[in-house]
Each structure stands twice: as C-alpha cells, then as structure tokens.
Amino acid sequence: MALEIKPTQALRLWREVHLDLVRDTQADLSVRQTAILLTIYLELPPHTVRGLAARLGVTKPVITRALDSMGKLGLVTRKRDEFDKRNVVIQRTVAGALAVEHLADLVTARARELGAA
Amino acid sequence: MALEIKPTQALRLWREVHLDLVRDTQADLSVRQTAILLTIYLELPPHTVRGLAARLGVTKPVITRALDSMGKLGLVTRKRDEFDKRNVVIQRTVAGALAVEHLADLVTARARELGAA
DNA sequence: CCGGATCGTTACGGGGCCGTATCATTATCG
DNA sequence: CGATAATGATACGGCCCCGTAACGATCCGG
Numbered sequence: 001m002a003l004e005i006k007p008t009q010a011l012r013l014w015r016e017v018h019l020d021l022v023r024d025t026q027a028d029l030s031v032r033q034t035a036i037l038l039t040i041y042l043e044l045p046p047h048t049v050r051g052l053a054a055r056l057g058v059t060k061p062v063i064t065r066a067l068d069s070m071g072k073l074g075l076v077t078r079k080r081d082e083f084d085k086r087n088v089v090i091q092r093t094v095a096g097a098l099a100v101e102h103l104a105d106l107v108t109a110r111a112r113e114l115g116a117a
Numbered sequence: 118m119a120l121e122i123k124p125t126q127a128l129r130l131w132r133e134v135h136l137d138l139v140r141d142t143q144a145d146l147s148v149r150q151t152a153i154l155l156t157i158y159l160e161l162p163p164h165t166v167r168g169l170a171a172r173l174g175v176t177k178p179v180i181t182r183a184l185d186s187m188g189k190l191g192l193v194t195r196k197r198d199e200f201d202k203r204n205v206v207i208q209r210t211v212a213g214a215l216a217v218e219h220l221a222d223l224v225t226a227r228a229r230e231l232g233a234a
Numbered sequence: 235c236c237g238g239a240t241c242g243t244t245a246c247g248g249g250g251c252c253g254t255a256t257c258a259t260t261a262t263c264g
Numbered sequence: 265c266g267a268t269a270a271t272g273a274t275a276c277g278g279c280c281c282c283g284t285a286a287c288g289a290t291c292c293g294g
Binding site: 056 | 217
C-alpha cells in the first residue's frame with residue numbers, strides 16, 4: 001500500500017518541517033547526520049562505521065566524525081565488538097530515540113495540516 | 118483534505134530522501150538553505166532579506182550568506198528594489214525551479230515506494 | 235535639510251564538516 | 265610466527281557557516 005502524495009504537497013511538507021527544524025534551536029543536525037541517525041534507528045543492528053559508510057556512500061571519517069558529534073549530543077553510543085575487536089558497534093540511546101520520535105511527530109503533524117493541492 | 122501519514126512511514130520517507138540527498142553529490146544545501154529556497158519558491162513574491170529572516174527566525178546575515186552561496190549555485194538572484202533602494206528583492210531562477218522540482222520528485226517517488234506500516 | 239530609523243552587507247572570531255592520507259589495533263592465513 | 269588485510273580513528277589543510285557588532289546607503293519626519 002503506497003503513500004500517495006502530490007508534488008505540491010511534498011514541497012509544502014518539506015518546507016514546513018524544515019522551518020520547524022530551523023526554529024528548533026536544539027536540533028542542529030546536518031543532512032548527513034540525519035541520514036545516519038535514521039539509519040541507525042530504523043535498520044536492524046548491528047551497525048558499524050564501515051557499514052554505515054557503505055550505506056550512505058561516504059568515507060569512513062565522515063561516519064566517525066558524525067558519531068563524535070552525535071555522541072556529544074547523547075544521540076548514540078559506541079562500543080567495541082568483543083568478538084572482533086576491530087569493529088565498533090553503534091548503539092541507540094534514549095535521547096536518540098526521543099529525537100527520532102520528535103522528528104516523526106513533526107512530519108506527521110505537518111502532513112496532517114496540509115490541504116489538498 | 119489532510120494527508121494521512123503514520124509515524125513509521127514518516128521516518129522511512131525522511132530517511133530515504135535524506136539518503137538520496139547525501140548520495141546526490143550536487144545537492145549540498147544545509148537545512149537553513151533548504152528552508153530559504155523552498156520559502157522563496159513556494160510563497161508569493163516579493164521576498165526580502167528582512168522578510169526571510171523574520172520568517173525563519175534567524176538573523177539577517179544568515180540570509181545574506183545563504184543568498185551568496187545559493188547565488189553561486191545559480192539557484193536565486195538578487196535585485197535592488199527600484200522604489201525603495203534599501204530593499205533587495207530575491208528572484209527565482211530556472212535552475213532554482215529545477216532544483217525544487219527535483220526535490221519534489223524525490224519525495225513523491227520515495228513516498229510511492231513506502232509500504233504500509 | 236538634517237538627524238534618526240531602516241535595509242542589506244561586511245568584518246571578526248570561533249566552530250564544524252569535508253576528503254585524503256596516514257596511523258594503531260586486531261584478525262587472518264600461510 | 266610473520267606478512268597481509270581490515271577496521272576505526274586521527275592529522276591536516278581547506279572551506280563554509282554561525283552570531284555579534286559595526287558599516288554604508290537610503291528613506292522619512294520634523
């Protein structure tokens with residue numbers, strides 16, 4: 001069952017949510033960071049630096065740095081893989097789950113406000 | 118007529134489009150720039166620096182700098198207001214319209230792919 | 235006509251992100 | 265064991281963005 005959305009609706013939805021994000025001083029994630037965060041919280045674990053880099057089509061340092069800054073914000077945590085100590089497993093946090101949930105609220109609320117176009 | 122979308126669908130849509138944006142080397146707009154671009158192309162002209170700053174809840178230099186970089190990309194143009202030469206009128210461009218249309222395509226295409234959740 | 239208000243821009247200091255190249259650590263295989 | 269591969273982190277130079285404060289240009293009211 002697909003979600004039907006018209007181009008004008010899509011643009012208005014995108015704009016309203018982005019206006020909310022800009023006004024929301026707290027949320028200061030870049031496009032890359034947002035993609036990483038949502039991948040971690042929507043796809044099945046385990047998540048690794050290498051896996052995320054391949055998934056997003058970016059280099060590993062991008063992931064490492066994004067995890068650094070998102071870690072400072074408390075949105076994710078890192079843990080060494082005990083079975084292969086070269087790997088780092090990225091874990092979810094309560095704050096991260098709340099942030100994702102907040103984003104979902106924003107999008108659904110703005111979608112609900114959209115008139116037909 | 119509102120657009121009904123479930124939280125899980127919203128998050129998946131957001132993630133897929135953001136993955137597209139990350140992979141699309143060309144599109145390199147920040148959240149602020151995206152909000153500005155869509156405001157210019159979705160709301161009725163005329164648009165001014167001061168108006169956009171108030172609309173987004175940011176300071177004027179933010180708008181000036183965003184217009185600088187978006188101008189380099191050919192997405193917008195500036196013109197002095199002839200009736201009040203203090204004002205600058207922001208104008209749309211063909212390239213900007215295409216970029217907005219491309220974003221609409223991305224969102225609608227990803228929405229169509231979404232299964233019910 | 236002139237002082238104050240308004241508009242957009244610029245200067246400054248600070249911080250973040252980028253890609254490339256390199257590094258330390260760990261695993262693997264002969 | 266020792267060489268090689270793989271993983272994530274780090275160093276570097278460069279670029280962009282931010283907020284505050286100041287600036288020149290323009291309009292307006294007395």
